[in-house]
Amino acid sequence: MSSRKSIEKPLPSVVENIEEWPIYVTYKNKEEFLNKVKKHVLQHSSWLNKEPDTLRNELKKILYQEKIRLTKTPWKSDDPKEKLFWSGIKKQIRNQKPIENRGDTQEVDEAILNEILDYYTDKMVANFKPSTFKFTQKALPFVYSRLINSFPRILSKIFSSVDKLYDRMKITGDIDHIRKLQEMGTVVIVPTHYSNLDSPTIGLSLNNLGLSAFTYGAGINLFTIKTLSKFMHNLGAYKVDRRRKHRLYIETLKAYSTVALTENVNSLFYPGGSRSKTGKLEEKLKLGLLGTVIDAQRINLVENGGKKIFIIPVTLNYHYVLEAKKLIESHLKNMGKENYLEDENTNSFGLIKRTYKVITSNPGMTVSFAPAMDVFGNRVDENGESFCKIGNKVEVADYFKLNGEIERNVQRDSQYTQILGERILEEFRENTVVLSSNLVAFVAFQIIRKRFSQFSVFEILSLPKDETTISELEFKNVMERIKDRLIKLDKEHKILLSEDIDLNPQELMTAGIQKVGSSHPKYVLKNKKGEISTQSMKLLYYYHNKLTGYGLEEYV
Amino acid sequence: MQKVGVIGTGNFGLALANLLSINREVLIHARREEIAEKINTTREHKGQVISEKVVAISDFEEITRECKLIFPIVPSSNFKEMLVQLRPFLTPEHILIHGTKGLHIESDINVVEELQRHEVLTMSELILKETSVVRVGCIAGPNLAKELSDKQVGGTVVASRYNDVITEGKKALHSSIFRVYGSNEVMGVEIASVLKNYIAIAAGMLEGLGYGDNSKALLITRGMAEMIFFGKAFGADEKAFMGLAGIGDLMATCNSKLSRNFRVGYFLAQGKKPEEILADLNEVAEGIKTIKVVHLLRHYKFNSPLADALHKVIYEDWDIEKGLSYVMNLPVRDDTDFFNTNA
Numbered sequence: 001m002s003s004r005k006s007i008e009k010p011l012p013s014v015v016e017n018i019e020e021w022p023i024y025v026t027y028k029n030k031e032e033f034l035n036k037v038k039k040h041v042l043q044h045s046s047w048l049n050k051e052p053d054t055l056r057n058e059l060k061k062i063l064y065q066e067k068i069r070l071t072k073t074p075w076k077s078d079d080p081k082e083k084l085f086w087s088g089i090k091k092q093i094r095n096q097k098p099i100e101n102r103g104d105t106q107e108v109d110e111a112i113l114n115e116i117l118d119y120y121t122d123k124m125v126a127n128f129k130p131s132t133f134k135f136t137q138k139a140l141p142f143v144y145s146r147l148i149n150s151f152p153r154i155l156s157k158i159f160s161s162v163d164k165l166y167d168r169m170k171i172t173g174d175i176d177h178i179r180k181l182q183e184m185g186t187v188v189i190v191p192t193h194y195s196n197l198d199s200p201t202i203g204l205s206l207n208n209l210g211l212s213a214f215t216y217g218a219g220i221n222l223f224t225i226k227t228l229s230k231f232m233h234n235l236g237a238y239k240v241d242r243r244r245k246h247r248l249y250i251e252t253l254k255a256y257s258t259v260a261l262t263e264n265v266n267s268l269f270y271p272g273g274s275r276s277k278t279g280k281l282e283e284k285l286k287l288g289l290l291g292t293v294i295d296a297q298r299i300n301l302v303e304n305g306g307k308k309i310f311i312i313p314v315t316l317n318y319h320y321v322l323e324a325k326k327l328i329e330s331h332l333k334n335m336g337k338e339n340y341l342e343d344e345n346t347n348s349f350g351l352i353k354r355t356y357k358v359i360t361s362n363p364g365m366t367v368s369f370a371p372a373m374d375v376f377g378n379r380v381d382e383n384g385e386s387f388c389k390i391g392n393k394v395e396v397a398d399y400f401k402l403n404g405e406i407e408r409n410v411q412r413d414s415q416y417t418q419i420l421g422e423r424i425l426e427e428f429r430e431n432t433v434v435l436s437s438n439l440v441a442f443v444a445f446q447i448i449r450k451r452f453s454q455f456s457v458f459e460i461l462s463l464p465k466d467e468t469t470i471s472e473l474e475f476k477n478v479m480e481r482i483k484d485r486l487i488k489l490d491k492e493h494k495i496l497l498s499e500d501i502d503l504n505p506q507e508l509m510t511a512g513i514q515k516v517g518s519s520h521p522k523y524v525l526k527n528k529k530g531e532i533s534t535q536s537m538k539l540l541y542y543y544h545n546k547l548t549g550y551g552l553e554e555y556v
Numbered sequence: 557m558q559k560v561g562v563i564g565t566g567n568f569g570l571a572l573a574n575l576l577s578i579n580r581e582v583l584i585h586a587r588r589e590e591i592a593e594k595i596n597t598t599r600e601h602k603g604q605v606i607s608e609k610v611v612a613i614s615d616f617e618e619i620t621r622e623c624k625l626i627f628p629i630v631p632s633s634n635f636k637e638m639l640v641q642l643r644p645f646l647t648p649e650h651i652l653i654h655g656t657k658g659l660h661i662e663s664d665i666n667v668v669e670e671l672q673r674h675e676v677l678t679m680s681e682l683i684l685k686e687t688s689v690v691r692v693g694c695i696a697g698p699n700l701a702k703e704l705s706d707k708q709v710g711g712t713v714v715a716s717r718y719n720d721v722i723t724e725g726k727k728a729l730h731s732s733i734f735r736v737y738g739s740n741e742v743m744g745v746e747i748a749s750v751l752k753n754y755i756a757i758a759a760g761m762l763e764g765l766g767y768g769d770n771s772k773a774l775l776i777t778r779g780m781a782e783m784i785f786f787g788k789a790f791g792a793d794e795k796a797f798m799g800l801a802g803i804g805d806l807m808a809t810c811n812s813k814l815s816r817n818f819r820v821g822y823f824l825a826q827g828k829k830p831e832e833i834l835a836d837l838n839e840v841a842e843g844i845k846t847i848k849v850v851h852l853l854r855h856y857k858f859n860s861p862l863a864d865a866l867h868k869v870i871y872e873d874w875d876i877e878k879g880l881s882y883v884m885n886l887p888v889r890d891d892t893d894f895f896n897t898n899a
Contacts, residue, residue: 398649399648401649404624412691
């Protein structure tokens with residue numbers, strides 16, 4: 001069913017007229033869209049009315065949590081007028097104390113709830129400006145390709161740099177199929193997440209595929225610089241405040257995503273939540289927002305003539321991740337603890353600077369689109385029809401039916417979301433592209449690990465340099481065994497190999513060592529007179545992690 | 557109201573069809589046409605009187621077309637074959653609640669020296685693997701077919717990841733003589749209902765050797781502990797073992813001569829050979845196979861003294877008394893060690 005190919009140049013848009021794009025139509029009629037979002041929240045808010053005083057208690061909880069957030073974790077990106085808003089809410093709650101009967105403040109409480117909902121949705125909502133999009137569309141490949149090539153080269157060959165873009169950035173997948181699905185339904189992209197560079201990379205790739213623009217949630221910490229903030233806002237980014245953890249906010253966020261999907265707006269989620277701190281492929285997904293695709297598909301069946309939602313996992317494969325050191329150190333430090341990496345310091349300017357640095361020194365990347373699936377993880381054919389794992393044609397409506405009727409059932413859908421999550425992880429594994437750098441890092445770390453098999457990872461990471469040197473002969477022997485195994489896995493469609501892997505052993509080893517984490521101040525691997533060594537076991541561990549989970553260890 | 561389907565005309569399948577017929581019209585699928593005909597004409601099969609509301613058919617397409625809720629009650633050894641015939645007609649709208657107390661093994665257990673986890677599937681795992689059905693559940697508990705068909709009061713548990721499967725199961729099956737409880741612990745319920753079979757064999761042996769109630773209570777309690785150890789190794793939660801499918805089913809099968817597995821143990825203690833007994837029973841005793849399976853999985857290092865001893869007796873020609881002495885001389889653990897995290 002699938003026919004993979006690489007894009008040689010940007011493809012024309014599937015829908016030529018931007019003003020016909022659902023993202024444009026939806027955000028143009030913002031009020032209507034937000035009303036639908038609010039209606040969706042209220043329609044499914046039985047949790048707010050369980051007991052007569054539940055709503056009042058929830059409002060108090062929200063107020064309390066918002067107050068804590070404003071005082072304990074204030075961010076630069078916070079709206080200065082926000083304190084005033086919550087003070088107003090506080091006053092309203094205080095002025096309406098229940099007097100005799102429980103629940104006698106219901107009417108006022110509902111008004112307060114609506115006010116909070118207005119506030120949340122107003123802060124959240126994205127925009128889509130065709131002029132901003134067109135500007136980005138024109139500028140990004142130039143900027144990106146200039147950045148992606150080395151600096152002196154940019155200066156000498158400014159105009160040829162776009163052509164060279166694809167030498168460094170490979171976009172592969174069943175492109176024709178994805179374009180065709182765009183005509184039939186809504187496309188949801190779910191990429192792996194390693195780096196802050198992921199968003200521009202995926203943005204450029206999707207544009208090159210000729211798909212209508214995507215809406216996506218972006219952490220509010222990325223909205224600190226006004227110009228960039230406006231830019232992202234006008235390109236369809238809705239604001240997500242990860243500090244807000246109470247249910248009303250989460251439900252509003254989910255409703256936002258659900259309604260956008262039912263309005264046929266292409267959407268993008270990072271199902272892993274945050275960047276992989278270990279360099280490993282995602283092992284567990286955050287299913288919250290992902291679950292909205294199931295509910296949206298159900299709504300589409302009932303209200304929108306059954307328009308289908310297609311899920312396309314994407315793997316991003318880098319030789320070099322600038323944040324690798326910070327990420328792996330944070331992981332090691334927090335191992336065994338809750339380790340959410342605080343992103344507040346990642347201001348937009350810092351991000352641009354760092355992204356710039358990553359790209360200028362990046363030896364390349366591969367963006368790999370997996371075969372498309374429906375919201376239950378079934379593969380879809382060129383006509384958008386679903387086929388289950390045993391090859392039977394299935395109707396998505398059947399998953400929602402009970403006694404012949406399509407029903408909403410949150411518990412059932414949470415199970416379906418888990419199934420989808422598992423399928424996405426499977427596609428991530430199968431569509432990971434093995435780069436020469438991944439292979440050499442894996443080989444080097446595993447040789448050392450085997451040498452000190454009784455040591456813990458921590459002990460291995462603190463080994464002195466002379467204990468970790470590997471002879472070229474030993475390295476090549478192991479590399480060949482791993483390569484043979486990888487070729488077998490590739491044939492079984494369990495992984496993908498980059499062209500690099502076809503090189504002869506000497507070339508492969510040289511290319512991999514040269515490219516792996518190529519621009520860290522400390523080298524990840526170096527081959528000096530037949531002795532392969534590392535200056536950073538942590539980074540070697542990070543890059544090696546990409547190939548764990550494929551059972552390659554036993555071939556070392 | 558939609559008809560409910562039952563696949564399999566064994567004792568339990570027939571009894572279940574009769575119970576379902578209290579609330580619904582039932583289609584029961586018989587592999588052989590002549591059996592379907594016999595049921596429809598004589599209203600009797602395997603000693604059970606069959607309700608007028610039960611219609612027997614032998615067409616898989618028809619049962620899937622007429623019923624969205626189907627109970628496959630087929631021995632584990634035939635389960636896959638049944639699914640392969642059924643699956644062309646199944647869709648994700650169907651709900652399957654199986655009542656098979658056995659495991660599907662992907663390898664030949666008479667040949668391999670050990671089994672890997674992925675080669676051992678519970679029936680719900682097998683359904684998910686082999687069909688397009690997603691809403692799967694199982695029914696288990698102290699449900700001796702003979703008592704069910706005599707319309708004695710009883711109860712069972714329907715387990716599924718999906719609450720609507722549990723609700724549909726209850727709606728179809730719950731009645732004034734049969735209570736249906738729900739659980740989301742499918743794996744635990746399935747493992748419990750599989751493993752209790754060999755504990756019942758051991759109970760039959762004790763009875764056959766003339767031991768009394770104290771001995772049997774010890775066996776049942778430690779049997780449950782052993783089931784939990786195994787369950788945990790399989791990723792199950794211990795909760796299910798405290799319910800109807802665990803302790804409930806254990807108490808019934810370990811005390812009842814109606815239980816096939818119990819009878820196997822009883823006759824073994826009387827000096828009969830396993831082959832002879834199985835031939836006489838003319839029915840499946842899942843426990844014999846389960847002992848072998850547990851033995852082949854022992855490299856996962858769970859604590860299974862009863863299965864070990866039973867393997868020695870049934871597959872290595874040990875004397876039952878020697879097997880009993882083996883178990884009785886093992887080091888003693890904490891009374892409620894199955895609650896320990898690392899048990």
